[in-house]
């Protein structure tokens with residue numbers, strides 16, 4: 334059994350998290366590393382059902398606290414059912430979004446407060462944090478243009494928030510990176526895919 338590693342991929346819409354995560358997972362597998370790739374909200378049957386409730390563009394009446402609790406509920410199930418067992422068996426876990434998304438989107442974007450959102454997440458998953466987090470930093474205008482140009486990508490309830498909302502989320506992420514410099518590594522996501530993969534792979538090497 335290898336040494337487990339829990340890595341989260343974070344950042345605003347269209348920053349390239351999913352694209353780069355897949356490429357990094359392939360590189361890990363080429364090296365014989367066992368990997369679980371997963372995402373939030375979602376990653377398990379129940380959590381995917383919660384995802385569809387949260388992200389449904391028709392659910393415009395959803396209260397911000399309900400939203401924060403649903404993300405935490407999905408995370409609790411996903412962590413217990415998928416992430417914890419994978420880590421226990423020595424796998425690398427590459428997770429597309431995790432707790433920092435809640436701190437940035439619900440804590441700051443929705444104005445619920447980072448501490449309040451952190452507290453409900455502690456109830457959901459205890460003090461389990463990723464070993465490290467890659468923050469894909471990008472101007473929201475660029476990320477939103479990328480997802481609008483991607484015809485295969487469904488537009489969800491959060492995507493259609495105002496530009497000011499998405500800017501506040503980006504700023505929140507950068508503040509989190511300042512607060513947790515040992516855990517969160519910021520990558521310039523405006524670079525091309527090969528450059529970003531190279532940088533993320535370099536960071537990963539320092540933890541292996």
Ligand SMILES: Nc1ncnc2c1ncn2[C@@H]1O[C@H](COP(=O)(O)OP(=O)(O)OP(=O)(O)O)[C@@H](O)[C@H]1O
Pocket residue numbers: 344345346347348349350351352353479480482483522523524525526529
């Ligand atoms: N470095 C890059 N340069 C240009 N385009 C990119 C880059 N990385 C990803 N893309 C493209 O941008 C779009 C969004 O990428 P991706 O789905 O990986 O982002 P994401 O951060 O996972 O988005 P979201 O969180 O909103 O789902 C895709 O069409 C992808 O091909």
Ligand SMILES: Cc1cn([C@H]2C[C@H](O)[C@@H](COP(=O)(O)O)O2)c(=O)[nH]c1=O
Pocket residue numbers: 346372373374404430431432433434435436438439489491492
């Ligand atoms: C985990 C998590 C996610 N969000 C938001 C961020 C995105 O707008 C969507 C997820 O869509 P994606 O295409 O899978 O990136 O949900 C959030 O607000 N809070 C969270 O905890």
